[in-house]
Amino acid sequence: MKISFLASILFVFVPIFVFGQNYADTLPSPYSLTNFEITLSPTNPSPNQTVSARAAVYGATLQKNTVVWTLNGQVIGQGTDSTSFTVGNLGSRYTLGVQGTLANGVTLSETTVIIPSSVDIFYEAQTTVPPFYKGKALLTNQSDIVFYAQPHVVNSNGTKLTNSQLEFLWKTGGSVAQGQSGIGKNSFLLETGFLPTSSQITVEVRPTSGIGPTARGTASAPFANPALLVYENSSLYGTLYNNALASSFTLPENEITLQASPYFFSKKTPVLISWKLNEAQVSGNENGNTITFRNENNSSGKASIYTQASNLGNILQDARSARINLIFGQQ
C-alpha cells in the first residue's frame, strides 16, 4: 500500500517537476521579461553601408535620457532610442550595445553582433553577339538567362567563405527554385517564354555552418529587342566590326561581301538570315549570313540592300537591318 502510494506521488509530481525545470530554463528572468530588442535596418548590412538601429522595450517604460549606445565599446549615441553608423569593409565585425534604465529603476542592456556581408548578382543572357564584342549580350523574349551570385560573406573570424561553404537559395516569382538551390549553387538558369515574364530573382546566401550572416540580393534583367547589323566582310582584313553599315555605302572596288550579324537572338536555335536586293530575295552563302555583290558589267548606279533575321524556334525574335544604299560604278 505504501509502495503504491509512493508510486502514485511520483507518477503525478515528477513529470510536473521535470516540465517545471525545462520551463524555468527557457523562461526569462523577471527582469529579462522586459529586455531590449534591437532592430537593424537593413537587417543584413552590406560592407560600407549605413545602418540604422532602434531599441525597444515591451511591457515597461524606458527612460530615453538614460539610453547609451556603444559600437565596439565606443559610445556613439546617448539619450535616444535610435542610432546610425556606417560599417566598414568585408571582414569587419561590430558589437553594437545599448543600455538604458526603466522607470522602475531597473537597468537593461543588450548587444548584437554585425558582420557586413553582401551578394552581387550578375546576369548573362544566352543570346548572340559577334566575336570580340566588348558589350554585354542582352536578354530578349524567348531567350535564356543565367544569373550568377558572387557572395561576400565572412565567418566570425573574418575569413571569407567560399561557394562550397555557402548555401544559395534562389527564388523566382516568390517561390524557391529547389532544383537550382543548394550548397555551392551560385548560378541560376531562367528560361523566358512566349508570354511576357518577369526576370526578377532573389538569392539568399548563408553559411552552411548555420553560423554567420545571411546576404540577400535581388536582380532583374531588362528585355531588349533583337537587332541585325551589317558589316563589310573584307577578303583582306576580315569582318570590319568597327563600322556598321548604314544609309549609303560606296562599293570600294568591283565587289563587296557583306556580313549580317544578329545581336541578342537566342543561342538555342539557329537564326535564319535572308537578303533583299531592290526588294527581291537574293541568296547569301551557305549559312546565309554573308553575301557578295559584284558589279560584273562595270555599270554604275545604286542598289538598295537590307537583310532580315528570324528564329523559327522563337517567333518573337526577328529583326531587320537598316536599309543600305550601295553605290557602285562611276557616280
Place this chain on the structure above:
Amino acid sequence: MFKKILILIIILLALVAIALGIRIYFTQDNQPSLNGELNEERGGIFGFLNFGGSNETPSFGQGNTDANLNTSSQDRSVILPTLRQITTTPISGATFISTTTVRYVDRGTGHIYDADLLSFSTEKVSNTTIPQVYNALWLKNGNGVLYQQLDNNIIKTTYINLIDPTGTSTAVTKEVVTTFLPDNISHIDISPDQQSVALLSSSSVAVGDPANIGTADFTLTGKEWLLDWIDTQNIFVTSKASAQTPGYGYSYSLSGSVTKELNGIRGLTTNTNSSHTLFSETAGNRISLSSFNRGTGETTPLSPATFPEKCTFVTTGGDYAVCGVPKNIPNTQLPDTWYQGVYSSEDAIGLYNLETTEYTVLHTPELSLDIITPNTSSDNKYLLFVNKKDLTLWTLNLENTF
C-alpha cells in the same frame, strides 16, 4: 634675237633648277623612305608628310593643324602638337619599342613593321604571312606578340616570338617562333612590365608567359568580363557593359584575394592603373566620366565625358590621362552602339589632370578620329593610337605637354 631667247630660256631653266635644288635641300630630312616591299604589302606608310602646307598631302592624314594647346599654362613653351598618320591601311595593334620607334602589325597580312617617328621611315620586321589578324597585343618590348584571328567564329590565338635571324642568314627580317594557344580566348591583357599575359577563356583566367602558360590561375563568376592589369600582381576585372545593365569592377590579386571597387554602375566601362580607375557611367542615354582614387576610395567627376578606353595614363609629374574626347555625344544607347560600330565619335585629344580635375585640350583635329588603344612613349613625347573608323595608326607629338 634667237640668241637672246635662247639665253632667256637657259636662265629660266637655271632658276628652276636652283629652286628645285633648294626645295630638295630643305625637305630631304622629312622625306619618307618608302621601300617597294612596303607598298606591295599594303603595309604602313606615313600617309601624310608635313611639308608646311605642301600640296603633296595624300588623302589620309593631316599635318600641323590649328592645334589648341593649353593657353592657360603660361610657363609652357608652345610647340603645336603634330598629328601624323602612320598607316593608311588597317592595323591590328601597335606598341612603342623605343621613344621614337613604333612596331605594328598589318591587319591584312600579319606582317610586322617598324616606323621611325623621326625619319618617317618604315621597315619590315617580319614577313610571315598570317592573314586577317583582328587583335595584336605586344609583349617584351615588341619581341613577342599575340595574334587573334577568327575561324568560323572561333577565336584562334597564337603567340609569336620574334627572334633575330640565326647563323649566316642575310635576311633582314626577324624569324618567328609560334605557340598556339587554346581556342576562344575571349579577352587578353598584357602586364605593365610586358612580361606576362592574362587570358580569359570562359570564366578561367590564366596568367603567365604566353609561350608556357597554364590553364587557370583564378576563376571568375560568369564569362562576360574584361581584364585590365593594374600592376604586376593585380588585375582589374570589369563586367561587359551595356547602358541597360549595372556593371561591377573587382580587383583580383594573383595571391587570391578579391576586392570590389565599383558597384552596380550602369553602363560601366573602365581603365585602371595602380592609382586610379577611370570609369564611365550611363544615365539615360548620356555618359559621364569619373576618376576613382584607388588609394583613398574617393570618386571625382571629370568633364568633358569620354569613354575610359579612349584614355591612357601618364604619371610624369602627377597623375594625368590623355584621352580622345568626343566633341559631341549624341543621345544614343552608349556604350552599346559605340561597341557595335553604329555610333562613331569625332574626337579631340585632351588632357585630364586627375589631381585637380583640370581639363586641357591638346589638339582638335579637323578630320574624323574615333580614338582607341591610346598609348604614350616612355618619355611621353608621342601619343600613339588607332582610329576606330578605319583602323589606321596615328601619332600625335606631345612634346612640352608634360
